[in-house]
Amino acid sequence: MPKGRVSIVVERCKACGFCVEFCPSHVLALSSAFNSKGYHPPHVVHPEKCSGCDLCGMYCPDFAICATKVDPAGHPAARTAAQPAGQAAGQTMKKATPAKGGSK
Amino acid sequence: MSDILNTDILDTDIVNPVEPILRSDRIPHIWCPGCGIGTTVNSFARALVDSNIDLGSLALVSGIGCTGRVAGYVKLDSFHTTHGRAIPFATGLKLANPKLNVVVYSGDGDLSAIGGNHLIHAARRNIDLKVICVNNLIYAMTGGQTAPTTPDHSTTSTNPYGVFEPSFNLPHLVEAAGAVYVARWTTFHVRQLSRSISEAFKKKGFSFIEVISPCPTLYQRRNKMGDGLDAMKYYKEKSKVRHGAPTGEVGLTMTGEIIVGKFVDRDRPDYETMMRSQFRESLGERFVEQTEMVCS
Ligand SMILES: Cc1ncc(C[n+]2csc(CCOP(=O)(O)OP(=O)(O)O)c2C)c(N)n1
Ligand code: SF4
Ligand code: SF4
Numbered sequence: 268m269p270k271g272r273v274s275i276v277v278e279r280c281k282a283c284g285f286c287v288e289f290c291p292s293h294v295l296a297l298s299s300a301f302n303s304k305g306y307h308p309p310h311v312v313h314p315e316k317c318s319g320c321d322l323c324g325m326y327c328p329d330f331a332i333c334a335t336k337v338d339p340a341g342h343p344a345a346r347t348a349a350q351p352a353g354q355a356a357g358q359t360m361k362k363a364t365p366a367k368g369g370s371k
Numbered sequence: 372m373s374d375i376l377n378t379d380i381l382d383t384d385i386v387n388p389v390e391p392i393l394r395s396d397r398i399p400h401i402w403c404p405g406c407g408i409g410t411t412v413n414s415f416a417r418a419l420v421d422s423n424i425d426l427g428s429l430a431l432v433s434g435i436g437c438t439g440r441v442a443g444y445v446k447l448d449s450f451h452t453t454h455g456r457a458i459p460f461a462t463g464l465k466l467a468n469p470k471l472n473v474v475v476y477s478g479d480g481d482l483s484a485i486g487g488n489h490l491i492h493a494a495r496r497n498i499d500l501k502v503i504c505v506n507n508l509i510y511a512m513t514g515g516q517t518a519p520t521t522p523d524h525s526t527t528s529t530n531p532y533g534v535f536e537p538s539f540n541l542p543h544l545v546e547a548a549g550a551v552y553v554a555r556w557t558t559f560h561v562r563q564l565s566r567s568i569s570e571a572f573k574k575k576g577f578s579f580i581e582v583i584s585p586c587p588t589l590y591q592r593r594n595k596m597g598d599g600l601d602a603m604k605y606y607k608e609k610s611k612v613r614h615g616a617p618t619g620e621v622g623l624t625m626t627g628e629i630i631v632g633k634f635v636d637r638d639r640p641d642y643e644t645m646m647r648s649q650f651r652e653s654l655g656e657r658f659v660e661q662t663e664m665v666c667s
């Protein structure tokens with residue numbers, strides 16, 4: 268039974284490999300698939316080994332991956348379960364409108 | 372590299388804890404693949420979340436450079452100042468509104484070259500600022516010119532035959548100038564960095580955290596040092612944690628050991644405290660303590 272679960276926002280990833288390299292349980296690998304910018308995002312190859320430590324999430328320079336601990340039923344533990352569903356990372360992306368001006 | 376993208380695992384009901392700190396609509400950001408700046412922001416955002424700091428009382432000020440772009444990606448009151456002037460801008464903010472927690476987030480070039488005088492004088496005056504210096508050992512944004520931090524013997528666009536001038540040891544510089552908190556980590560040390568940032572928030576006075584960070588595009592490529600991940604592996608292999616190390620001994624070289632840790636943690640009155648006590652002493656009854664700052 269996995270103790271953690273990973274979420275990946277594929278379109279943010281730039282395939283640096285930090286998450287793959289520093290996952291202590293070797294849960295991740297870069298896939299051969301492309302995202303729309305041409306990068307190979309990681310995917311989970313050993314879900315059963317994930318501890319939910321979120322080190323992958325801490326290392327990611329692109330805020331593209333994160334993980335959470337899950338209860339025995341596989342539900343995300345306290346921190347994320349408390350959040351309204353609409354605030355999920357993936358959905359924030361979809362709702363986002365492009366920034367107008369202001370950026371330098 | 373494995374073959375398929377296992378999309379079953381992509382989980383959108385898991386919330387990235389740093390999301391509330393970011394301007395999500397501006398991401399993906401402009402930083403290169405393998406650039407370490409995003410990882411430092413990640414640790415910073417986690418420090419804010421973990422230390423439960425009131426985001427409304429926080430202001431973040433950046434100078435110019437790749438690191439300077441941080442101001443545009445955080446969902447905080449933030450300001451992207453001119454090159455080298457993050458510290459004077461932040462000093463003004465802090466003096467006008469002493470209750471603000473003011474963070475300066477900028478690059479090695481911005482803070483120690485064009486902004487070098489502001490850095491030493493803010494440390495000397497012990498202005499209550501939290502300075503996060505992303506040290507990628509180069510002027511990255513403008514094309515990889517030699518910075519005051521570029522290590523001896525490395526090659527840059529302005530030293531194509533190798534750097535021969537001695538570089539600044541930033542922890543030593545700011546300690547000598549008077550900083551009350553000085554730490555150094557690399558982007559490999561994500562948890563320790565986050566903890567140091569939380570700790571700096573509890574200090575009153577000039578705090579300086581240096582983060583050694585990869586610049587694969589403009590520093591490493593010219594020096595045949597591989598990509599961002601190679602830099603991370605180098606940090607992992609060559610870093611030694613030495614809390615309390617004399618800062619005079621923590622200078623960086625191109626490929627040698629990187630001493631990391633908390634080097635300085637001391638207390639002395641900050642600028643505002645010294646100013647008030649001086650006014651009280653010399654003006655006596657005539658000095659009116661202004662407790663609430665009204666900004667309109
Ligand atoms: C007054 C002024 N001089 C020079 C520049 C050009 N300039 C922009 S960024 C930069 C160097 C930035 O280096 P650093 O602070 O290390 O940031 P990095 O890009 O490495 O993160 C320089 C010289 C400028 N913008 N303004
Ligand atoms: S949460 Fe920890 S164990 Fe799971 S993939 Fe991320 S780094 Fe690996
Ligand atoms: S750390 Fe982030 S950007 Fe790098 S490969 Fe993993 S998900 Fe992609």
Ligand code: SF4
Binds near residue numbers: 406511585590
């Ligand atoms: S040029 Fe260097 S510092 Fe700037 S974004 Fe690219 S890797 Fe990062």
Ligand SMILES: [Mg+2]
Binds near residue numbers: 436479507511
């Ligand atoms: Mg730099």
